[in-house]
Amino acid sequence: MKKVLIFFLSAFAFLQSCGQKSDQSKAKTKQLMGTTIYDYTVESLDGGKINFADFKGKKILIVNTASECGFTSQYEDLEKLHQQYQDQLVIVGFPANNFGGQEPGSNEEIAAFCQKNYGVTFPMAAKVSVKGDDTADIFKFLTEKELNGVKNTSILWNFTKFLLDENGTLIDSFVSTTKPTDEAITKHLE
Numbered sequence: 319m320k321k322v323l324i325f326f327l328s329a330f331a332f333l334q335s336c337g338q339k340s341d342q343s344k345a346k347t348k349q350l351m352g353t354t355i356y357d358y359t360v361e362s363l364d365g366g367k368i369n370f371a372d373f374k375g376k377k378i379l380i381v382n383t384a385s386e387c388g389f390t391s392q393y394e395d396l397e398k399l400h401q402q403y404q405d406q407l408v409i410v411g412f413p414a415n416n417f418g419g420q421e422p423g424s425n426e427e428i429a430a431f432c433q434k435n436y437g438v439t440f441p442m443a444a445k446v447s448v449k450g451d452d453t454a455d456i457f458k459f460l461t462e463k464e465l466n467g468v469k470n471t472s473i474l475w476n477f478t479k480f481l482l483d484e485n486g487t488l489i490d491s492f493v494s495t496t497k498p499t500d501e502a503i504t505k506h507l508e
Contacts, residue, residue, distance in 0.1 A: 355486040377481065377489075377507065382413075384413065389495075390477075393411075393432060395499045397437060400440040410440065410443060411441070411442045412442075412456075413445045415445065467487070479496065479503065
């Protein structure tokens with residue numbers, strides 16, 4: 319009888335500690351739920367800041383990028399979109415080394431690569447993580463429905479795209495194989 323009592327007390331203590339962790343997790347999620355894209359400010363490649371509140375009234379296309387990826391040539395189409403729609407669209411690239419080690423460079427090396435090879439003039443954030451335990455908060459917002467209010471998205475590779483409307487609401491996400499100039503994206507820009 320004593321062993322049974324000890325077992326139940328241990329089980330109760332374990333479940334109570336799980337509940338506390340769950341409550342802490344819920345509190346963190348609840349804290350982030352009021353968040354919009356406009357609440358984020360991130361470091362830029364050049365050491366400055368990118369404040370998403372500055373983009374109110376424009377659509378925003380966020381892309382996780384990499385310099386040594388089979389999709390790297392999409393920088394060219396991203397720059398075309400930027401030039402064509404710059405009055406109504408802001409593109410922000412986020413270099414990330416989460417997939418195949420395809421973004422090994424420093425922020426300075428990435429900036430030089432983007433400028434030299436693709437003439438990138440749209441804002442580029444400092445290198446971040448878009449997946450795993452060290453996911454940048456802005457990508458938690460973009461990929462978790464309980465935070466963005468629209469959908470869950472798994473980032474499967476470099477050049478996943480997230481399109482937000484003029485009010486900062488997520489419209490949709492697009493896989494790497496969807497080119498920036500694809501109608502699935504541009505139909506929202508007309």
